[in-house]
Amino acid sequence: MPDSTIYEVARLAGVSIATVSRTLRGTGPVSAATREKVLRAVEELRFTPSRLGVSLAEGRHAANGIVFPDLSGPYFGEVLLGYEEVAAELGRSVLILSTRDRAGVPETVKDLATRVDGLVVFGQTLPDALLTELIDSGLPMVMLAREAHPGTEAVRSENADAAEALTVHLIAHGHRAFALAGGHDEGDVSERWTAVARTLGEHGITAPRPVECPYTVEGGHEAGLELLKARPDVVMCADDQVALGVILAAEELGLSVPGDVAVTGWDDIMAARHARPALTTVRQPLRELGAAAARLLDELIAGAEPTATTRVLATDLVIRASCGAHQVHPPEEQ
């Protein structure tokens, strides 16, 4: 049962396609009688305008894209959720593209770009050259979890202050031998490590070099086994998953957390709260991140000039047991 077209509706209603279009979109005047005929025909034919036709004529897709590396952890999923929700409110569909471990990303992204009115890209996901090419093509873009590129808007969550606060907290607990798990030379994580290093320096402690590892439990586990040989007082981790892996490694090595070694994460994923020991971490407003990106993109699509400004969303330090602050909290609310 092939979908009916506006022509069939027009014929059945005995009017022109122009009138059908006007009736359905509420643009231009249509007499009550005609409107009635058209609606009856639409009903009978179960007519739904072809998106392709509409988009081609309107010159817009009414769809947004988003590019992210992965969806495995809770991080991207939450952001995506916030993004999709706002996009839906704004009447736009959402096309997704995951790049992790995938070949042919540039081609796929370019294809995606032809299907949307604008694109949100997670910081470290796309090579700079590709980014520039997309921007130059005039596609509205917003960057997530990274500083704005010229010609874009950006939104990320606060890193430096929280990192400093966390570091100060750890120092106050008497920790001196720091280890950092999960390195990266750009984006959110590097900002945090920079702030950590500065803060440590201010307290006369030499900052260690972060140990590279994938942002997964397994990655943290391996990095942990390596790092813990040096018996640090505390391992600060790039994210919660890495931290969970480090805790696992500590258990394996017979080290108690936080007794022998403290561990901290970042993000405050669900598992952080249920881990034992519960994870000290920094809560990011993940959903708001996605929502903000969707709104910024919408403005850009609506014609706003890109200002290359980076919005910064506030984060919260969440102290739990894994850092050695033994205080017990009442059950937390969602």
Next chain:
Amino acid sequence: MPDSTIYEVARLAGVSIATVSRTLRGTGPVSAATREKVLRAVEELRFTPSRLGVSLAEGRHAANGIVFPDLSGPYFGEVLLGYEEVAAELGRSVLILSTRDRAGVPETVKDLATRVDGLVVFGQTLPDALLTELIDSGLPMVMLAREAHPGTEAVRSENADAAEALTVHLIAHGHRAFALAGGHDEGDVSERWTAVARTLGEHGITAPRPVECPYTVEGGHEAGLELLKARPDVVMCADDQVALGVILAAEELGLSVPGDVAVTGWDDIMAARHARPALTTVRQPLRELGAAAARLLDELIAGAEPTATTRVLATDLVIRASCGAHQVHPPEEQ
């Protein structure tokens, strides 16, 4: 800088748009010299064919949709990842739609339906009437985590056998007073409860009515507070998040898990492994679920007749500490 069209390329290359199209798609013969001219023009104009034009002419979108309730837990994210990966391999984009707590779902779904060649729908997400309407419209559809609807294909993971095995395991551990957290009258969960009830019956145990609750940690927490008043031996939960909530509730009530009460989950999400006690659960092949759905949908789109068959993917019983089997496992691999 508006994108250039095939007309401009044709003009610049001094040929017709038909030749440009043939050159770019590799359909029909084109002389080497002409090809060269065209490619040079394409290069110079940075021409990319408009997806809209192509799709309208081809009569297909080269895009798939997927409808799911939420992306908060790890469950849907993993499935989505598997889906998107396979869809990308098949050269199709993915449009997503989340329905959780959202008004106007029918309209939004219908809009989505006009943008894709086929749709994957999670079981309990859409009302039956809407489902039927979509199927009747001729849209290829596959159901996820639910029995096939007439006119569709379906894929879900095994429930009954695993539920029975889990129940038998718990009975063997001496548990007799069962409680069930997280009810639902359709889809995966109800299949599990049915199998649990049957198995309990075969052992002379009367099955309790499942207590309804949202499939979240908070939902499990509340249900747990309620359920645990009756001091069951074991609480079987609809999924891992609910189980984590129940464990939280038990802690609050001063009950030790699994000492005073055993708890089991379902899904084997990441947090299940890192919870203390680690959660006994059933592992679902989430990514494979999504991948299988994508492949089935592709066949349907390619013209295969829907058989209303439900594929069943195998699951694994994962015994950890929370059910009272005190054996210690070596660290698990991903």
Next chain:
DNA sequence: ACGGGCAGTGGAAGCGCTTACAGCCCAGAG
């Protein structure tokens, strides 16, 4: 009684592409 204005409608030109079909030209066969 007459002209202006406007509500209501249809015609037709795109939007950017694919592809059936027809035409042209040239080499090789007869």
Next chain:
DNA sequence: CTCTGGGCTGTAAGCGCTTCCACTGCCCGT
């Protein structure tokens, strides 16, 4: 030296919709 058959290319007809513009009556004011 014709004739034929490819190889290559262009023309044009869609694909389904929006919207500008022109046109027809009809109501009203004067």
